[in-house]
Amino acid sequence: MDSTPTRTQVIAEHKRSGGRIAAVFPVHYSRALFRAFNILPVEVWGGGRTGNAGDAHLQAYTCSVVRGVLSAHLTGMLRDAELYCVPHTCDSLQGLGSLFLDLVDPGRPVIPIYLPRDEGPAAVAFMASELRAIYDRLAELTGSRPSDADLQRAIDRECEADSVLAAMLELQGRLALPARAFYAAARSREYLPAEQFAAAGRRLLETTVRREEPAGVPILLSGIVPEPEEILDQLDAAGASIVADDMACCGRRNYAMSTNSDPFGRMAEQILGGPPDSTRGVAVERRLAHLLSLASARRVRAAVFYEVKFCEPEAFYLPQLRRGLEEAGIKTLALEVDISERPSHQIATRIEALLETLA
């Protein structure tokens, strides 16, 4: 995906064509809903060049994703966004949502998304009604009311992009690409319009050499977001091949397909039918069963939990997940990082040592 446009280019192009931009924070929301209003959701996961301007406004035990998002806001990096969308993923993001209500100028609405902490029909009904409420809010903001057919078309486009992402994830580790290049391609889903992502992803799948077997030791990467990207280089350099992904920004959004004739029900079923995720409060037993089946299908030898420091949803699950995987003969390594900092020497040593134990 060498010719993939940058975020800045995509935002400029979308605005030129008369569209609006929504800055969306992690993890789950419906892209289709925004796109039906010609609003392009551009995700912000902290890290990168967001800096540390947010630190002064938050408690020291707030995770670096939230600190990065606030820094991005305070330093004007989100100035192109006409609205913010804050999913209530965890207490920290919920807190940030309330801060934004005070900090963000009234001309730029902040839309929260409440996610059910459960599964099943009641959860789908709740999620669908939540999406309907956001629909009303967006209708009020834009003055347009897309029909059910418009919504279904928008969902179809996202499904197409999701199926390309699923194909990429299926082949992860067997595409002859450095891990950084794979994730750059997969994570362009965070800002590219669905149709552009699908086209670029298909190109990548057609033109990249496929290996019979992964080049390195097959590992599963779990966590929230692979930032800073040096971590991916360190895994490559140590001789690991990421063959299975359980990152919140990537594999945990390998959403289910739904054929529900009600567009809101369809969007809700897709989000809630995705892989079990700590940030949706799915039972740890389901998380473990999912990771075990991923690991067995891809012949994973070790799982690396690349966790953001102070991430409560992840921390609660970690001991049981590690125990369950270890009992199944899969080595585990937990790394805790501040995504605004360069990975430490100790992180590299731990990764290399893990790989040495598997040699």
Added chain:
Amino acid sequence: MSTVVAIGADAGSTTTKLVGISHDGVIVWETIEPTEPRMREQLERLLATIPGSGGSAGPTVPVVATGYGRNLVDTKHRRVTEITCHATGVYRSIRSSGTLIDIGGQDSKVIVIDAAGGVVNFAMNDKCAAGTGRFLEVVAARMRESVQDFAALALSSPEEVAISNTCTVFAESEMVSLLAQGHAIESISRGLHRALARRVASLARSAGAVAPLMMSGGGAHNVALRALLENELGAAIRLPAKPQLMGAYGAALLALRRAAA
């Protein structure tokens, strides 16, 4: 002296250690010096001093580098982490499976070793100085004592002041305020060693430590830390003959193994 047939270089954050071994894996040459800011040049200089191994042209025998600065050696040499090297060195020295606690200058590690000498599991402290040799260096220096004398003071005290911080910066200020309150330096020293031992013991538990316990690294020379760790973990600690050289020794053994393969 027997000929050096393999070399291990352990470029640690505080000291740099080199070991040369003979065919039968016995240490026949060793050197240790404080790590210099120009680690690459230091490693090159030390490698050139190994008797009969190539002089300034560099060693002609296999070399494995480990430690903090392992990536600074010439790329023709192999690099292996301290975790594998310490485990290899200690396993060869003590000839036992168990749990190895390595307290180095900048990090502490707990390594669980299986019956074949392989690493089963490991845990490392976070990147701050808490739980490392550096913690004791800083607090001992604040008391104007050497680390050894500071440890001896700890063992001489029947009393122990509870220290709540293992953060080096906060522990230092807590220590100053305890002195101001009139507590004896001996009981403060014991409290500081206890705080460090507790931290390392919890790291050991998190790694699933199994008996027997073994120790390597500079921290193994600290008698008070050793005694309090035994007390915290409820088991005796076995030491190799040269704890501080175990990383370099393990590296040399791996170099020898590789040459033989």
